[in-house]
Amino acid sequence: MRGLMQHWPLTVDRIIDHAADWDGDRPVIFRAADGDIARTDYAAIRARARRLSTALAGLGIRPGDRVATMAWNNAHHLECWFAVMGMGAVCHTLNPRLFAEQLRYIISHAEDRAILVDPCFQPLVAALTAAMDWRGAIILLGGDAQIDRAILPHALAVETLIAAASDDAAWGGFDEETACALCYTSGTTGHPKGVLYSHRSTVIHMLMTLQPDVFGLSIHDVAMPIVPMYHANAWGMPLSTAAVGCTLALPGAQLDGASLHELIEREGVTFSAAVPTIWQGLLHHLAQTGGTLTSLKRVIIGGAALPESIVRGLRDHGVESVQGWGMTETSPIGTHAKLTPMVAARPLDDQMPFRLKQGRPPFGIDLKIVDDAGQRLPHDGVVPGRLHVSGPTVASAYLSGAAGEILDDEGYFDTGDIATICPQGYMAIVDRAKDVIKSGGEWISSIEIENIASGHPKVALAAVIGVPHPRWDERPLLIAALHPGEAASPDEILSCLEGRIARWWMPDTVVFVEAMPLGATGKIDKKILRAQFPAYPLPERISEHGA
C-alpha cells in the first residue's frame, strides 16, 4: 500500500527558491577578488543564477552535461552552483591545488563542457586547456574587462552573459536521483575518482546537517564555510545556510589568520567550519596580535584529526569546537563528536578523550567496523577494524565505475579508514588503512601520536610514518615542522609523548623539516613523506612490545 503524499522531488533548485522567496533579503557576504568585502542576498543570487542558466543553455549546455568551476568561496561561485544544478546539469568543482596533470585528467574524465573561472585562475586554466583538446566554453566570473585576452582569447564574461540572458530558466522538474554535483577525490593509488552527488543525496544531507547536534544552523547565525566549495561542496554549508535563511559569509581566497579574523569580527560570524590547519593559523594570529573572538560561538573541524591544542585554544576564546569526520564519498558528514549528556556531565579533562574522537553518526549514517573477513567487530573502544558506512548520502560507485564495485555485501562503503567504536558510540579513526604502521605485527596509530605531538608548543605540524625495520618490520618516525624561529631536539619533542602512549609506540626518532608537504585539500601528504624518508636510520629504542 502506497502512501498518499505529494510527489515533491528533493531537488537543489528548491533550496535557493525557498531562500529567495522567504529570505530574499538575507545577506550573502564575500571577500571579493580585490580583497574587499562585498555583499549580495539570496534573491539576487537566484535572479543571477537563473539568467546564467539561460545563458548556459544558449551555449549548448544540456541537462546532464558537466560544467566545471574553478573558484574560491564567493557569491559568484554560488551562483554557478545554482545555475548549473538548477537546470539539471552537473556542477563539477575543480580543486585548483591539484597538480596540472591531475586536473587535466579530471577535466577529460568528467567530459566537462564548460569551465567557470575566478579571474585569479586565468593563468592556470589557460595552461590546462592549452595542453589538452579543450573545445568547451571558458567563462570568467567577472566583467569583460577582466579577461586576459592574451592567454584566454575566446573566454566569455559571466557579467555580459547575465546581462543579456532572460530570466525564464527551466529549473527543476526532474527526478531527484538526477546528478547535481561532481567532486573528485584522490586516493592512494591511481587516478582521482569522481563522486557524483544526486539532488536527493544533497538535499537529505542538507537536512541532516541542520539538526542541533550536527551544524545546528538557525536564521540567527552568520555562517562562514572556510572549507573550500571544491572540497565536498564546502560540506554543503552554502546550501544549509540558504535553506534556513541565515547570513552566509564567504572568505574568498584569503584564508590566513588575519583575513579570517577581520571577516569574523566585522560580520559577526557565529559559526564556521574548516580543517585543523586553518584554526592553527587563526589561533597563531590571535596569539601574536592579542586579538579576540567576540561573535564566534561554534566551529566544526574535520578533514583531519583535531589536536587537543586547538580545542583548548579555541575554548580560551569562548569558541566551542566539535570534531567532524567525513569524506568526499559521504557528502561529507559522517560523524560528529558532540557530547552526549553522560559525557557533558564530566569535567573538561575527562571530556577530552571523547572530544578528540571522530564522533557519533547522526540519523542517516549507518556505521560498522569489520575485520578482514568483513565480520562486524564489537563496539568496545579497543578493537580496531575497517570502517564501513552506509546511508542516502554515501557513494555507491565512482563515476564511470572507476575502482569497480565499492560496496560490501551489506551495501556499505569501505572508507579505507581504520577505527574503533566505543560503548558510548564514539568512533575514533586510528589511521588511514594505508598509513597504518605495523610494528611486530601490531598496529600503531599514527594519528594518535600526531595529535599529541602537534600539541607541543614549538610544533606547527607533525606527521608519523612507518619506516622499514629489520626486527619490527616497521617502526614509527615522527616528522615535525616547528613554528618559525623555534628550535628543538628530538628528545625534547618525544618527551611530550611519554606516559601518553604505549612505550612501544614511541617514535624511534624525530626529523625536522622546514615545510610540511600539504595535499590539495590542505592535509599533510604522507605519500610525499614516505618517498622522502624511505629508509631512515633509526636508533634502537625499544626491545620489546608491551604497555
Add this chain to the structure above:
Amino acid sequence: MRGLMQHWPLTVDRIIDHAADWDGDRPVIFRAADGDIARTDYAAIRARARRLSTALAGLGIRPGDRVATMAWNNAHHLECWFAVMGMGAVCHTLNPRLFAEQLRYIISHAEDRAILVDPCFQPLVAALTAAMDWRGAIILLGGDAQIDRAILPHALAVETLIAAASDDAAWGGFDEETACALCYTSGTTGHPKGVLYSHRSTVIHMLMTLQPDVFGLSIHDVAMPIVPMYHANAWGMPLSTAAVGCTLALPGAQLDGASLHELIEREGVTFSAAVPTIWQGLLHHLAQTGGTLTSLKRVIIGGAALPESIVRGLRDHGVESVQGWGMTETSPIGTHAKLTPMVAARPLDDQMPFRLKQGRPPFGIDLKIVDDAGQRLPHDGVVPGRLHVSGPTVASAYLSGAAGEILDDEGYFDTGDIATICPQGYMAIVDRAKDVIKSGGEWISSIEIENIASGHPKVALAAVIGVPHPRWDERPLLIAALHPGEAASPDEILSCLEGRIARWWMPDTVVFVEAMPLGATGKIDKKILRAQFPAYPLPERISEHGA
C-alpha cells in the same frame, strides 16, 4: 544523468534502529495507566516492537494491512507504532474522543485488521466492536490479567504475545513510498477523511522538524509531546526524539495542569508541544499553586490560534513559546512563528504581532495565498486569500479518494484556511474558510477577536461566530466561558476589544456559556455553537462599516 549515491530508502524502522543502536540506553519515560511514572529506553522499545511485529505477522497481519491503536501517549503505544510500521503495515491511530458513530465509520473505512488498546479504553472498544461486524484481533496493551473478559472475551494480551514471539521480524526493505500511518481528520461536512502518510514523508518531516528554527531537538533535550499520538502522530515528536536520542517523556492520560507540572519538574522536561488549552490549564495550575517551571525552556503551540496571554504567561515562567500552524494533511508542520533577526531586534511589544501570527514555512513547505480564481495574491499582510500548501509532507489525496481531487493546478493542497502573508514572510490565519464572518460583504476575522477576548482575565475560552443579520447579512456574536466563580457583563468583556479591532468588527453582544463544546482534538467546536445560536437577537451596535 543519475547520481551515484546509495539506495537507502527513508523508512521509519531505520529511526528506531538508529536510536536502539546508538542511543539504546537513553530514557523513555511515561505516565503509566496506574498514574505512576515508568521508565524504559530505546533499545527495549525496539526489542519489544520487533517481537510484537513477529506476533502480528503470526496473527495474519501482512504488509499494507491497517492496524489500529487506541491509546494515550505512552511507551507501549510507541512500541505499537514501530511494530506496525516496521513490518510495512499501516498504523491507524484512533482518536478516542470522536463520537462512537464516527469511530465505527473510520474503523470500517480503513478496514482495520486489529486494534491495539490501552486498558482504559476496553469499554469503548467493546462497545464499538459489538455494534459492527468486527472480525479482527483486539490486543490489550498490558498483561492477561488486565483483560476484562466480561466485555472483551477474545482479547489478546500484548505481554503474552511479546513473551512468546521471536525477534526475527522482517523489518524495512520496502519502498519508501510505502504507507506507514493513517490518521483521519473530520471536516466541516461529510465523513472523516483518512490522511495516509508514507515512510518517506514521515522521515522527511522528522528531519525538517529537527532544525533549530522548528523544534530544534538535541540529545540534551527532555522532550514531552503532550499533543496526542493520535493527533497527526503527536506532530512526529516521538520519532524526532528517537532520531536524536534525546529523552522522551510521555504524559499518558493525565493532561491536567497538576499532572503535567509534576512530570515536567520531576523529569526536567526542556521542550514540549501542545494545543493552547493545555497551556492555559498549566498556567492556571501554576497561578493557583504558586508553582514554577525550572527546566522547561521552549514549547511549540499549535492546533489553534495562540493567545497573547499564553505567550506572556509562559514567558513569566522563563518559557519561550513559538506558535506553529499545521494540519493532519501537512504531517502536520506547516509554519513556525520563530522570530527573524529583524523582528527579534525589536522590544517584546513590537514582536508580539509577529509572535501571534502562524509563522513562516521551513524549507520543504511551499505556501501561497490565492483568490477565488486561484490567482496568487501579494504578500502584503493585508489581502487575505485561501491558503494553499505543497511539499513532500503534504497530502495529495485522502484514503480511497474521499473528497476527490484535492490539489490545485500547481499541485498545491487547499487548506481551507483564509490567511494573509506579510512582507516579512509571516503567514497569519484570518479564519477557517467555513468560519469566516461576512458583514456587509467584508470579512471579519473571528480568530483575531477570540485571541483578544481570551486574554481577558475572567475569560477561560472565547469563540466568535456569525449570526444572520437583516442589514449586514452576518454579524459577530462572542460566546464566552468564564473561569469558575467569575461573573461579568457583556460590556465588561467587550471593553477589552475597544481600540484593538476595527469598530465594525465589534461583536454585537456576548453570550456566556457554562462549558464550551470541544471537538475531538480539543478545539472549540463551532459547528455545535452555530447550531446552538442559529438566530440570536442582536442589539444594533454599528451603523456603518469603517475604521
